[in-house]
Amino acid sequence: MATVTANMSMSLDGFVSHPTDGVATLFGWYSRGEVPVETVEDRVELKTSAEEAAALEDAKTSLGVIVYGRRTFDDADGWNGTHPLGVPVVVLTHSIPEGWPREGSSVHFVTEGGIEGALAEARELAGDKTIAVGSADLTQQALNAGLLDELTVDLVAAMLGEGIRFFDHLKGTPYELRQTWVRPGNGVVHLGYQVVKP
């Protein structure tokens, strides 16, 4: 069965976005290496360490489906119908946006059943590949529903002080995770966890 995973770059004080410091602090590690990383947007040039580049390539290769919320869909203008990574996308939304779904599009909509419904649809599309949950809010919902299998955090050596927390509104706490790997980077530590199901 497809593995459900979530990944974010998070500051040491727990934030994955900041009201004004959009990317410089959190995503600086994506450009502090020597090895070019192929990106979906030509205008962005990324260079990481060889180890980081290999891990990013692995994640891309195993990726089957991404689950997003409505805000990300709106912000991305629906990726023009095809996500730049070339994988199907499931959008969890209260109502299907006007003009959607579009013919030939790989963007799917789920309006019922919350995160469970979205992940059920994602499993149909993912086969044995990975399902990535694409926001902090959805990650929290998946954790709270007992549906998240893995969690990877790029822990950035910085304090953001405010913004959106990766881990908030968690239920069933306290609980332990299984640390699966640790990869020190440049101004960042990459951390892998398995979520231990009760």
Next chain:
Amino acid sequence: MATVTANMSMSLDGFVSHPTDGVATLFGWYSRGEVPVETVEDRVELKTSAEEAAALEDAKTSLGVIVYGRRTFDDADGWNGTHPLGVPVVVLTHSIPEGWPREGSSVHFVTEGGIEGALAEARELAGDKTIAVGSADLTQQALNAGLLDELTVDLVAAMLGEGIRFFDHLKGTPYELRQTWVRPGNGVVHLGYQVVKP
């Protein structure tokens, strides 16, 4: 000049204490190794990895003074006048507790000047040894005053969901830290940071 440092065991979601889960989750790593660690309390038996034990011994050897808030002093009943680690203690408090200071005691009180005042007193006592700031609240005050030099976090593979956050109410954010070392442990990752002064 004495280095000012702070260390805490922190859950992945940022908490250093929990209303009911006092110690099991956060401090489990102190007893998951093979090497006995000498403690100040006979009833507690700690075993860590050899690397962790060496790091704890180093920290103990270099420790000069600990700065605490009034609540810790009260909870510890003033350590009976002598902190179990054998180092002088500075307590930052609005008023000196009744019956204190005591003769022969190495517990000092600072009632004015806030964290700056407490650290000035600590510097008098520390020589070239390390000053440890002993609570999340004092760590935040020291960070906000630009007086913290180093920060070490034992990042525990667990979610606590609620409690006291290590990093809260920070000022001057966003800002970067300098990652100085990373030591993977058993269900924990030990992280060292230098605070970069503007």
